[in-house]
Amino acid sequence: MKKLTLSCEVLLYGLLSTSHAFAHDFSKGAKLEEQKQYTGKIAPKAEHIFKSPNDITFKILLEQANFENAPFELAEIIMPVGAIVNAHIHQSEEFIYVISGELEHSVAGRNVILKAGDIGIAPKGYSVTHKVLSKVPVKTLVIWTPTGEADIWRKLLSQSSQR
Numbered sequence: 001m002k003k004l005t006l007s008c009e010v011l012l013y014g015l016l017s018t019s020h021a022f023a024h025d026f027s028k029g030a031k032l033e034e035q036k037q038y039t040g041k042i043a044p045k046a047e048h049i050f051k052s053p054n055d056i057t058f059k060i061l062l063e064q065a066n067f068e069n070a071p072f073e074l075a076e077i078i079m080p081v082g083a084i085v086n087a088h089i090h091q092s093e094e095f096i097y098v099i100s101g102e103l104e105h106s107v108a109g110r111n112v113i114l115k116a117g118d119i120g121i122a123p124k125g126y127s128v129t130h131k132v133l134s135k136v137p138v139k140t141l142v143i144w145t146p147t148g149e150a151d152i153w154r155k156l157l158s159q160s161s162q163r
Contacts, residue, residue: 048150050157055080058157063150072145075153079103079138085130091152092144094122101138104131 048060062074073092079085079101096105098114105112105120106129113133114120122128132138144150 048154050154052157054083056083056085058153060150060154064147065150070147072143073147073150075142075144075150077140077142079130079132079140081132081135081137083130083132083138085128087127087129089127090122090124090144090149092146092149093124094128094149095143095145096120096122097141097143099139099141101132101136102134103138103140104129104133106130 048058048063048065050058050060052058057076057078059076059078060073061076062070062072064070064073096103096114097119098116100116103114103120105114105122107120107122108126112120
């Protein structure tokens with residue numbers, strides 16, 4: 001389990017360290033008291049959890065609403081056993097880090113099987129489908145860059161219940 005956590009941390013660290021739009025940049029003359037108040041958190045805790053009609057849970061962790069200068073968006077997505085995500089096209093690059101389970105990830109008709117620890121990529125503008133192959137739910141950490149996908153998913157799922 002440490003290997004999975006480390007891989008996820010490395011991926012997130014790489015995205016944050018390469019960003020030029022980091023909202024908490026104290027190197028440019030911020031007051032000392034502001035630096036002392038800094039908690040180490042990048043963004044406030046996300047409260048946006050949506051469930052799709054086919055029981056896929058979207059927990060939006062990082063987006064423009066809770067981190068104004070976010071260079072990417074981050075979501076935890078859990079797909080139940082047997083779930084199928086029909087063809088869709090993203091307006092952003094999508095990176096899917098599989099935490100648990102097994103997922104068929106298809107981009108432009110080419111299938112790849114993703115298992116825990118694998119990262120799948122869906123380039124902007126390509127048709128993408130997903131299918132849970134495992135006998136356990138698939139838990140993923142998804143990154144979209146540039147931002148905007150969270151709003152798209154929120155609008156699509158607004159008819160579903162928000163927790």
